[in-house]
Amino acid sequence: MIQQTVDRLAPLGDPADVWVITNDLLDDLIVEQLAEVPVNIILSEPAARNTAPACALAAFLLEKSEPETVIGIFPSIMW
Numbered sequence: 001m002i003q004q005t006v007d008r009l010a011p012l013g014d015p016a017d018v019w020v021i022t023n024d025l026l027d028d029l030i031v032e033q034l035a036e037v038p039v040n041i042i043l044s045e046p047a048a049r050n051t052a053p054a055c056a057l058a059a060f061l062l063e064k065s066e067p068e069t070v071i072g073i074f075p076s077i078m079w
Contacts (some may be wrong), residue, residue: 003033005076019062021054023047051075 002022006015015036022030023045046056055073056071062069 001076002030004035005074006034009074019043019056019058021045021051023049 001022001047006018009015010017016038018034018037018041020030020037020042021032021044022042024047027042027044030037031039034042037072043058045051059071062071
């Protein structure tokens with residue numbers, strides 16, 4: 001599902017610019033599935049909880065490094 005989500009976003013920009021928020025249980029699998037996404041922009045929560053705090057952290061980090069960046073949240077879901 002995560003690969004499909006990144007594929008859907010590909011027409012909008014470079015997959016290397018896609019930040020991924022996941023949990024520690026999926027770290028290795030995400031790195032394997034998304035070779036085009038740099039490891040340093042994969043944020044891992046220590047436990048699977050609410051995603052909102054992790055999204056806030058990503059927004060904070062992006063604001064500091066790239067203040068003009070537009071942020072979108074795109075959950076990987078199954079239809």
